[in-house]
Every structure is written in structure tokens, then in C-alpha cells.
Amino acid sequence: MSKAIVSREQDYSQWYNELVIKAGLADYSAVKGCMVIKPYGFAIWERMQRALDDMFKNTGHSNAYFPLFIPKSFFSKEAAHVEGFAKECAVVTHYRLKNSPEGIVVDETAKLEEELIIRPTSETIIWNTYRGWIQSYRDLPLLINQWANVVRWEMRTRLFLRTTEFLWQEGHTAHATSQEAVEETLRILDIYTEFAEKWMSMPVVKGVKTANERFAGAVDTYCIEALMQDGKALQAGTSHFLGQNFAKAFDVKFLNKEGKSELVWATSWGVSTRLVGALIMTHSDDDGLVLPPMLAPHEVIIVPIYRDEEQLKKIMEVVSQINSELTKQGIRVKIDADDKHSPGWKFAEYELKGVPVRLAIGPKDLEKGTVEVYRRDLKQKQFVPQDGIAPHVKNLLSQIQQSLYNKALAFREQSTVKVDDYTTFKEVLDKKGGFVLAHWDGTTETEEKIKEETKATIRCIPMDNQQEEGNCIYSGKPSKQRVIFAKAY
């Protein structure tokens, strides 16, 4: 299979699909809208999971596991939630198959009394369970997360970005007071921000969603929004303050210190395998994936260049030495001394796979005591003495991590414009995309009309947004602040 992929300029969407497939990140499956996450893609997700899981645990959260199935009736219990989620979902109606002359068929005698829904999100089943777990203030706060698969029946899907089944984490916490729940919501938003910026090298804007874009059942939805290279926004994580909505719907009360019964306060929050898509779209180039070292399955690939077994043996002595020095520094290294493929094939392969640093060692390097060091993000090559290679690489990796962030931030800044009239607004969205900062009159009606006419949505109202007087670009009505508009994934 050729390793060349179409360029971003030629066809951004095709570039993305080809990259995902050819770099071995994911594959289409036999089930419409569902993807297979291949080992290399899954290894990136595992690194994301580990980092996030550590952050959740360090802030007092524990993991648990709730059922895949949700009784249909649960969806009717929270009025707003039902509108948002009880629509496009997978419905289990039977529990048995049988043989028939036409082959295997559904056994009509094995029909469920109440249909089961594959969870699109787990608030309902979790709050139904919390009722049994929470009696007193002593049981609060309850800080629980789960790593799970969820299903939302999507008509138009994209690998990683929008799939019918996807993997995610969903946190569900219960608190004695509104203030504690809001603090939790924002604590998680900070964790998501730190993860996006530090681990993914992906700058994000923290903000709050408008009523229209709010999670079904939430009082407030906070989010982090990133900007992709094609000028489209991507919601990378959300954290919801749910008020007492689910406690009311599922009758979850606790006795406070004074012995008085009160409804419990709630939050929920999640990020998904969609982040892998965001990571790809933030940094990658026309030669393939570019990975920030902290999330790369291998930070360094070492390729020995040899003509025969004897040469290989000598080179491998140096390779082993370097490998052990790098590993001692905590660097994740892979050695590819395999004779199934040529060095040229391997170079192209690891380029495509976005390994941050490649070391090549050939006979000439043996003579000179050097290593060829190749930096994937800038495509720069240099020869470095074998002596002191480990600190050199360590330093290079942290430079790459920072440099990717800086580059993405510079791109976002270039792509963020203030606009004060609707004609320019439409022009910018059509030609350049990006984040458009504009005044909005605060109504859902205006928001929806703008969406209808331009496909742009309000991504968020940034936290600590600067207050300034202005007029809505659409209605001309007075406005006190700009919000971020963009076309989005």
C-alpha cells in the first residue's frame, strides 16, 4: 500500500481519512457507523486514558462500572434529558435467536417486556443507583467515573470524530451543596484544559455553552473548544453542572448534619475517543501524523542501517547501549531491526505514524561515533555524537512538545478575528473559517437563524469574557460581550 496521502489543501477531509487508515490508527468495520480502533490508535488512547485517570484519582475520584443497558422508561424521568437522548439510539427488543429454514432468525417468543436502550450516556441509570447509595451527608461527596462504550445512532459518521459507538469516560458526582457541585464542574474543566494543553499540546478556550448548546438536563454546560487546521472548531470536552435535576427525577435525597432531608446536587463530565481525532487534526501534516511526545506510543524509533549480519551485529551493540540510556531517562523507545522491510520503507512508515524522533545508525556513524537524529515535526535532520545522546534526546522531546503547542496557538491566534457586521461575518466564515468573535443579542432565536444561514454555531462564551458594549451582528440589538462563533465538527 502506498504511503502517500492526499494533501490538506487538496482535500482536507480526504487527507484526514487517508491518514487515519494508512497510519494504522483505525479502520472501518462491518457495522455501519462503527469503527475498529487499531493497535497504534488504541495505544494513543491508552496514553490519554492513563493521564486523565491519574488526574481524576489525584482529585479523589474512583472508577466504577454501570450497566450497558438502560430501561426505556428511565429516559422519560428527566424532561429535558428525554428530548436530547431518547431519539437516535440502539434498542434491544429480544433476547434470543433461533434456527429456522431461512437460517438464524430472531425468536419472537423471546421479546422483552420493556425494551432496553444501549446507553448514550449514563445519568439516568447512575442516578437511579445513587438513590440506594446516598442516605446521609456522610455519603457525600460521591466522586465516581467510568470508562465505557456508549452508542448514539449517527447518520453521518467520521472515524474518531463521530461514530455510532465510541469510547469515553463519564464522571458522575453527587454533592451536598450547589457550591460544591459548581466547584467540581470547574475543577474538571481545569483538568480537561490541563490535559489538552500540556499533554495534547492543543490550546483550548474554556467557556460556557449557550442554552441552545447545553447538555440535555444540565443547568450549565462548560466546555473546552479547540480549533482545527481547516478553521473548524472542535468541542474537546464538556463538564456539566446538573443542579438538582437528576436528584429530583430519581428522588435522591440525603439527611444533612441537622437531620433535614435535601435533594442532592450533581455534575457530569466526559471526554471521548474523539480526542484522538482532535489530536490528529491539530498537528499532522501532508506526510502523516505528528504526535506530541507525551502521547506518542513510542517517542523514539531507532533504525539500524546495515548491509549484512556482521554489520548489524556491530551496530546493534551501539543501538542497545543507546536504548538502555534512553530508557533509563524514562523515554519510550522502539527498535526496528526487522529484516522484513528496507530502511526506506521504515523511514516512510514512522514518518506516517508520527514518531517524534527517529535515530538512524549506519556503518559511517560507527566510524564517526555519531547518530542521525531526525525530528518529525520540523523534518529536520542532524548528526549528534553518541556520547550524551540521552540528554540531547530528552531535551529535544520537551522542545517538540512545547513547539507543537506554540505553533497551534499561533495558528489559533491568526485564525481568531473580531467582526462587527454580518456581511463580513459570513465572508470570514466562508473563506477563512476560524473563531469569529462577534456580538450576539443573547437569544436562541438569533443563534438558530445564524446557524441556519451560515452553519456557524456559538462555540462558547469564554470564561472571564471581556465585557464591552456593542450590537448583535444579526439583530442589531444591544449586547454586552462578544461570543465565539465557528463552524464546528
Next chain:
Amino acid sequence: MSKAIVSREQDYSQWYNELVIKAGLADYSAVKGCMVIKPYGFAIWERMQRALDDMFKNTGHSNAYFPLFIPKSFFSKEAAHVEGFAKECAVVTHYRLKNSPEGIVVDETAKLEEELIIRPTSETIIWNTYRGWIQSYRDLPLLINQWANVVRWEMRTRLFLRTTEFLWQEGHTAHATSQEAVEETLRILDIYTEFAEKWMSMPVVKGVKTANERFAGAVDTYCIEALMQDGKALQAGTSHFLGQNFAKAFDVKFLNKEGKSELVWATSWGVSTRLVGALIMTHSDDDGLVLPPMLAPHEVIIVPIYRDEEQLKKIMEVVSQINSELTKQGIRVKIDADDKHSPGWKFAEYELKGVPVRLAIGPKDLEKGTVEVYRRDLKQKQFVPQDGIAPHVKNLLSQIQQSLYNKALAFREQSTVKVDDYTTFKEVLDKKGGFVLAHWDGTTETEEKIKEETKATIRCIPMDNQQEEGNCIYSGKPSKQRVIFAKAY
């Protein structure tokens, strides 16, 4: 809630259920047959996952993720597999709900053309995918594992031991030769054995299943079998050599080094959250859970005993010091200085939760420079100098780990008997249970009759079984070896 649980002698089955619920390991859910894994139970599963995952990765395996849904037609492709799995399973028939005067109902216009089955195991969808991934010998071996939820519609369920939905890992490997695939099957069996014996302190017998107990679609099923305290066997893990059955069914071929097309050889293997049930049943006692330190979420709980804030402050200085010494040794410690509960409540709680070692420090210990060290498995208390407490505890933990194994092994040895006639066979099974070593004529017919009459099944034919002449206890026909019979979970 009272912490007392019924004794094993009184009602073993109730003892198990009460222990699981009261120790906070799991809970029943609103969905029939599905459980909620609570944080404490999930933390044990996470430790199991981490240990197994490391072993898989150290032997060259990678994780990936395949869809939850399997098209119904896939089950018909492998003749034996369909009989075993296309029966009691969850069937998705629709993909939308809608509002109606009666509330939310299934939208009959949103019916799937082909029903989707929630995976009971993933051989079919994985081998359908492997067809696209394997072209040449260069693509082999393919060593993939996934951690996932699966669903088998069970009529009679038990927390952890048998639930409609459960969590597991399923490995699916592809090889160029039969020999390599068999080696892989046995390599995994060894990993499972090492995990059971070293981490779970649970002795197991390695063996091969009879044709009757074989995985549907396998050429050979290998297993590890453990013995529970009530004399019933529990299958703790299986590793299958699948021959070329799935390669044939899904047309997966590769070009060998000579350029000739051949069918690929396969294995699959899995362990599940059932292991948590096995762990509980192997070591626990009438006071609650007993955990081997290597799998305990906390190996040590420290409880300060104090009358007032001033005392607490002084004691916490010592507690912090001890905590830091233990943590430096890599020991997982929890401190419970919480004033929501009394020391008595805490002692009972951690007893029930099976924390291997409890340290209590009160005012007298401050004076004397001692710590009260309590060992959960033997319920032994002693006073130990604060000086040198870390190496003392470290040593104690490894003693406990070993001692639990020894005790379980001694129990199994006591509970393993050779029997040569059918009357005694039935008597032993009725009164004492355990592993019964008996001659069997090798036919499925005899095996099924014995099962019908006694509920005992052949757990396995042990690996490297001693060959000896004898007569089948049921048919009297000649036999060359004894096999292990037992009633099983």
C-alpha cells in the same frame, strides 16, 4: 447497616451475596441480570487488569477495540460457533424511539434491515476484520487483545460469577503455522496460571477440556480450574486453539515466504470479572473479605485513635511519618483520620473490606513508640516498634500473600480424592464436594449421563496427566487416565 454477614456454614450462597454487597464490591442494578461494580470492587478489577495487561504486553500483545455490535449473519458462518453462541443474546432491532400518547415508544419505521447482536464474544467480527489486515507472512503473527464488555443472556445470575453483561479481556491472535498457534495458546495458559497463583494466591489446575466442554468453534480448549471453599470448582480462564476454523469461515489467507496462499491459524483466550468472584470465594471468611496484598486496593489502612484535636495532631505526625516510610517501599496505604465514624466502626469496616494489614496508633503508642499491627487473614494482633515498621510491614505483606496461597492449596489437596466406583463417587460429590479424580471412558455419552445424574462435569484433563490403566466409573469400560470431576460454578 449492620456489618455482620451470615456464616459460610449456615448458608454459603447467602454468605457470598451478603459479603459482596456489604463490603461494597458490587450492587444489583435496575436491569435484570446486570450488576453495578462499585468503586471498591472495581479497584480490585483494575489491579487485575493492570497485572494481566502488563503480562500480555511483555509477551508482544497490543490492545485494540472492535465494535460492540455483530451483524446477525456473522454467527452463521462458523458451524460450531453458531450452536454455542447464537442463542441467548441481546438483539438490537431498532435505532430510534419516538414520543407517543403512551409516552416514549419504539419507532417502528426505524427497523434495522439486519438485526445486530451485542457481542457475546468477538471471534466473528474480529476474523471478518483480519481478512483485510493479513495479506502476507509479514503481517503475522498478529497478537491482539481487547478489554471489553460482552453480553450473554443468562437466566440465573450471581454477582460477578455469572451476569448478563460482564467485563473481560479477549485475546485474538493469528499465526502462520499450527505450531505457533498452539504455542501461543499454551503461553497464555501459563500467563493465566501465573496470575492466578502469584497475584490471586489461588492454586489452579491446568488442563484441557473434553469435546463436550470445548469452546464452540475451537479445536482444543485449555483452562485453569480452581476450587472454591464450598467444594465447587470454578473455571478461571480459558485459552483456545482455534485451528483454521475461523480463517475458513471468514476466508482469511496469507501468502507464505514461497508465495503460496494458506489459511491462517488462530487462538483466542479470555478471563473476566468472574475472577473477582473467584478471589472472594477462595480466601474470605465469616467476617468478610480477605484479600491477597498484591490485588488489594489498599494493602495497609492506618487508623489514628484519638480523643481530641490536640491528640489527633500529635498522632498524625507519627502517622504521616509511617505513611511516608511505607509509601517509599511501594506499599499502597490509606489513612482514615475521618471524624465521621468511630474507630470501632472503622475496624469493622476494614475487616469486612479485607484490607490485609491494619495499623492503629493511639495515645499509649505515642508514649511507648509502638504501633498496633493487625493481620486480617489470621486475625492476629501485635505491638511493633515504630522504628523499623516499614520493613516489618513489607515482610508481613509478602508472608500474607504466600500464606493465603498455602492455605488454599492445602484445602484443595484435602478436597481432592481418587474414587474408583460410582456409588462412592456420588457420595463424595453429595457430602464433601471437591475435585474427584476418576476414570472415564472418553465418550461424551458417559460424560453427559454422569452430569445428568450427579450435576458433576469433567472440569479438565490435567496437563501431563499421569497415565494409568483403569475402568470408567460409569460404564466400566477401559480407561487410560483419571480426569477431574466436580460440581462447578
